[in-house]
Amino acid sequence: MKHDIGKLPEILDRHPKSQESLIAILQDIQKEYNYIPCEALTETATALSIPLSKVFAISTFYNAFSLTPRGETIIRVCTGTACHIRGAELIKDQIETALGIKAGETTPDGKFTIEVVACVGACAMAPVVINNEKYHGSVKVSGVKKLLKVKK
Amino acid sequence: MVNITINGKTAQAKEGEMLLSVIRRLKIDVPALCHHEAVEPLGACRLCMVEITKTEWDGWSKFVTSCLYPVEPDLIVSTHSDQVNEIRRTIMDLYLARHPNSPEIRKLAEEYGVLKTSYEVQVDGDNCILCGICTRICDAMGFHAISLVGRGHGKTVAPPLNEAPPDCTGCLSCALNCPTNFIEFSDQDDKRTIWNKEFEMLACVKCGATTITREFAEHLSKNRDIPFEYFETCDSCHRKETSLTMGRIAAWTKEAQS
Numbered sequence: 001m002k003h004d005i006g007k008l009p010e011i012l013d014r015h016p017k018s019q020e021s022l023i024a025i026l027q028d029i030q031k032e033y034n035y036i037p038c039e040a041l042t043e044t045a046t047a048l049s050i051p052l053s054k055v056f057a058i059s060t061f062y063n064a065f066s067l068t069p070r071g072e073t074i075i076r077v078c079t080g081t082a083c084h085i086r087g088a089e090l091i092k093d094q095i096e097t098a099l100g101i102k103a104g105e106t107t108p109d110g111k112f113t114i115e116v117v118a119c120v121g122a123c124a125m126a127p128v129v130i131n132n133e134k135y136h137g138s139v140k141v142s143g144v145k146k147l148l149k150v151k152k
Numbered sequence: 153m154v155n156i157t158i159n160g161k162t163a164q165a166k167e168g169e170m171l172l173s174v175i176r177r178l179k180i181d182v183p184a185l186c187h188h189e190a191v192e193p194l195g196a197c198r199l200c201m202v203e204i205t206k207t208e209w210d211g212w213s214k215f216v217t218s219c220l221y222p223v224e225p226d227l228i229v230s231t232h233s234d235q236v237n238e239i240r241r242t243i244m245d246l247y248l249a250r251h252p253n254s255p256e257i258r259k260l261a262e263e264y265g266v267l268k269t270s271y272e273v274q275v276d277g278d279n280c281i282l283c284g285i286c287t288r289i290c291d292a293m294g295f296h297a298i299s300l301v302g303r304g305h306g307k308t309v310a311p312p313l314n315e316a317p318p319d320c321t322g323c324l325s326c327a328l329n330c331p332t333n334f335i336e337f338s339d340q341d342d343k344r345t346i347w348n349k350e351f352e353m354l355a356c357v358k359c360g361a362t363t364i365t366r367e368f369a370e371h372l373s374k375n376r377d378i379p380f381e382y383f384e385t386c387d388s389c390h391r392k393e394t395s396l397t398m399g400r401i402a403a404w405t406k407e408a409q410s
Binding site for chain 2: 057
């Protein structure tokens with residue numbers, strides 16, 4: 001599959017051509033395309049003179065990077081200790097049923113991706129679901145549908 | 153020079169030297185799966201754990217991975233104390249649960265009396281212990297063709313993008329140094345396959361036996377200043393060549409003396 005990586009030269013220009021820029025560049029690519037196309041990995045490796053294997057290792061290590069396209073809306077379900085105790089598992093199940101996909105997957109129309117995260121540092125609001133950048137606290141199973149409609 | 157005590161015997165070590173290398177020099181059998189002299193230590197397999205103490209520590213001791221611990225003056229090391237053996241048994245136990253089918257792991261565990269794991273066996277587990285010898289050696293060879301990919305329980309050794317690695321030359325350094333012989337490759341006629349990449353093998357111009365891959369020979373001749381033709385003769389023929397040369401030298405010497 002060919003991907004459009006037209007914005008890549010611009011992203012690469014924003015950073016010094018050194019090894020230290022790698023993560024910053026990957027973050028910018030991730031932000032621009034919502035995932036990191038494999039051509040972008042190869043180009044970045046060449047531009048920074050870092051072995052492709054190292055770039056691949058780093059991009060697969062961090063959860064913030066995804067090598068497969070992700071949805072426009074990313075639903076993050078917190079399953080940290082506090083959220084877990086307050087029923088995060090049920091919330092996760094409900095979201096999975098509502099969207100018809102499993103955690104870690106993206107809906108075929110490319111609208112939603114479900115991610116499971118372990119603690120977002122908002123334990124007082126448990127259970128927490130994050131719709132893109134918006135935090136929703138004390139989520140109830142009955143409130144899941146409404147929460148998914150917030151940004152459609 | 154630093155003086156240390158290992159299992160009651162005094163030993164001398166170079167400053168900055170790692171404990172494991174001193175232990176190995178004394179021919180004490182301390183197991184290690186992720187250690188390789190050609191690369192920097194990593195401390196991944198945890199098997200080289202030893203107990204260290206000093207007289208001024210008031211009876212306190214601690215457990216350290218000897219491959220990563222630089223020697224200190226007056227260190228007292230036990231490589232096989234009861235507690236160390238217990239730690240090693242626990243590690244073997246975990247390895248057995250994860251890699252139940254690896255003959256190398258089973259043999260090592262058996263030496264420590266662990267015949268069966270006490271944990272749940274991972275049935276679909278492979279034999280890769282993620283020691284990183286393959287990736288570190290590949291880096292040391294200068295190819296950087298493979299790396300540790302992902303993290304946590306999803307971690308694997310893989311070429312970039314899980315495709316045939318463009319930088320691999322088929323030198324087999326990874327496969328031949330793998331402590332559990334996990335990395336598969338095949339040598340058939342004049343073809344070698346590893347990491348899903350096919351290589352052409354060079355054939356000895358004298359006897360026809362295969363030598364190394366064309367890519368590896370090209371890499372060596374370009375970066376190590378060895379003429380490419382050198383790799384078109386196999387090791388046995390090189391040796392035959394050497395004996396002929398030695399014979400000639402002997403004849404000349406004799407001639408010169410007479």
